[in-house]
Amino acid sequence: MNFDIIADLTWRGLIHQTTDDQNLAQWLNSRSRSVYIGFDPSADSLHVGSLLQLMLLRRFQRAGHRPIALVGGATGMIGDPSGKSEERNLLSVDSLRANVVGIERQVRQFLDFDCGDTSAVLVNNFDWMRKFSYLDFLRDVGKNFPVNVMLGKDSVKSRLSSEAGLSYTEFSYMLLQAYDFVHLNEQFDCELQVGGSDQWGNITAGIDLARRMRGTQVFGITSPLLVDSEGKKIGKTAEGTKVWLSSERTSPYLFYQYWINVGDADAGPCLRYLTELSRDEIESLDESRANSPHERSSQKRLGEELTRLVHGETGVAAARRATDIFFGAEITGFSDGQLRDIFTDVPSIELPLSRLEGEGLGVLDAFVEAGLAKSKGEARRTVQQGGAYVNNRRVADVDAKLTSSDLASESVMVLRSGKKRYALLRFVR
RNA sequence: GGGGGGAUUCCCGAGCGGUCAAAGGGGUCAGACUGUAAAUCUGAUGGCUACGCCUUCACAGGUUCGAAUCCUGUUCCCCCCA
CATH class of the missing domain: 3.10.290.10 (RNA-binding S4 domain)
Known part of the structure; x- marks a missing residue:
């Protein structure tokens, strides 16, 4: 391995916590590993919040590792309580199925599925979870979860102390995600799970389960959540609507505009988290932002890079054309x-x-x-x-x-x- | 159960019987400035067949040439005493 991915992620500020600060870099650099990130099918499209995770998988692939994108067809039926203050409504099986299809399509455009040993893998945990009987699951998986440990997880603790409470269903969520890790370890030799910082509890649950069930040591890394300088989630327009990756939900123009309007203080982190620009390029943009903020070269570059990534070259062209019109001269002679x-x-x-x-x-x-x-x-x-x-x-x-x-x-x-x-x-x- | 206060235009809140479509603030909308930012400044902010006309000040009546302002009743809200 000729690229130190941990060093790169660290520089970008993409590492929030790891389960092994000392050895992970060396472990990843010694040979190609399989890395997994899960995506929640709560809608038929991902939004910019997931973009950071998609890019992470891409970064791992580029660094010579094998990315595994998991779509949570099974876990989506249950609902992850992490970071949620209230019990979620269950999605219908039909809409869930449609969502899984939509998300799989989007994931495909970010990863290379045809590059030999490090070709990306796309899995749906419904495929293995459906085969479990309730009794088998309790005996094989549930037995390995001490309830007192589960009660100690933040996602559970915060809900128990609030009005909202927590259903048995959501309480069980972490068992499913933990088992996913074990399953991927068996099937694909997956040894690393990555996720947002709110996934720490679920990831460590998987690591514990892998040790108990299979006696293997696996690892976890969490990334920071995508929030702005005021601590609010990035990815919502001024009107409060989410910025989606699908062009049906958010047009290339609006997508592009969203990034053009990112505040100066947030532009640096966004460039680091979401783009594949080199350190040199990003640092020169930092400089430009500090010295001549009115040029807003960071925002322009951000909009351009991300629009190209998500909507392709035609998307960039469309966004540019629309931008010219929206801020430009008289509109005549169009079709x-x-x-x-x-x-x-x-x-x-x-x-x-x-x-x-x-x-x-x-x-x-x-x-x-x-x-x-x-x-x-x-x-x-x-x-x-x-x-x-x-x-x-x-x-x-x-x-x-x-x-x-x-x-x-x-x-x-x-x-x-x-x-x-x-x-x-x-x-x- | 007794006593007192209140209900105003999107919100808060002012409003001697005529000069009240109703002060002031907020919000919103527009303009200027600017980096498609923030801040700031300016203007506007019931409707219309628009130098005039019409409909608003909890609801329904009444007094008056004239009422958001006075009287009566109704509804709702708040406070104090029991």
Whole structure:
């Protein structure tokens, strides 16, 4: 092994805790190992919180190890109490199955499944857990879990002392995840589990179980959670919606914008945690951020790198094109299709084409119809204050009428209120 | 059960019977500045067929030329005494 992954992860700040600080580096450098990270199928897409973990697997693979991505088809049926303050609602089996498929597809795009010995492996713990009978599980696995130790885990302790309590189901969660580790150890010689810092309890439970059941020594590493300088989770937009990896849930443009808007204080950690930029590149970005913050080269690079990783080169192009439009000049001479791609996240409303005929459609009415103003009075104010735009061209006249000559494409008109609130009017026959 | 106070426009909160669509603050929206940031500054903030008109101050009545402001009843809230 010619790459010291522990040194790299340490420099990036990606190591929160390990089960063996002294020997892990040497152990990983001595030969190729199998490493596993689990992903929870609580939705049909992963979000940026999981991006850090996906990248970790990628880093291990690049360093010459074999990554195993586990999708929790079984554990997802139970619900991990770690870091959750309340009991979760159980997902239906159908939606769980759909979620597993969606997540598997995303994982595939981050790892190399065809590179010989270190080809990535994708597993679903439902495949082995389903075969267990309750009695067998209690005898083989449960017997190895002293309840007093389980009660000592943070995830359990915090819930027991709170109002919310904890069901027997969630209490049992750690047995399942612990057994996953043992199973992967048997099947794939997996000796290292990685996870977020909230996974420490589950990981050590697996290590204990492996020792008891198989007499083998395995290891664990946890990464920090992705939080901003104020301690809040990174990966939520200002409106509070999660930033997802799937383009159906979060368009490439919004994804890109999210990173462009990351605060200066958070840009450094994000570059280290999430990108594969070299130490030199990141440090020169740090410098640029300190000396000429207004250029925001860190944020731009971050947006570009991550959008490329998640949405590919076409995603970057789409995000760039949309960015130019959103912050740019007048919108004319586009086709409906182009506008639809650029404004995927923008609300739109259909109006009959006849509204544009004759007198034309009053601007105030247009803004109210589009939902950009609650009343014509409000629309009037916006226009008077210079905050109303049609196709990115400011409208100054309260009595202005819109006709078919104001269409930005065959049938679409782009309205904007203020700096960034957009809405589309689609005129149909 | 007795006594007292209160209910105001998105929120908090002011409001001598006329000059009240209703002070002030918050929030929100727009503008300027800026790094698509933060902070700051400015303006706006019931509706409309808009130099005017209409509907609002818990609800229902009443007094008055005129009521958010006075009277009566109703509902809800708070405080004190039992």
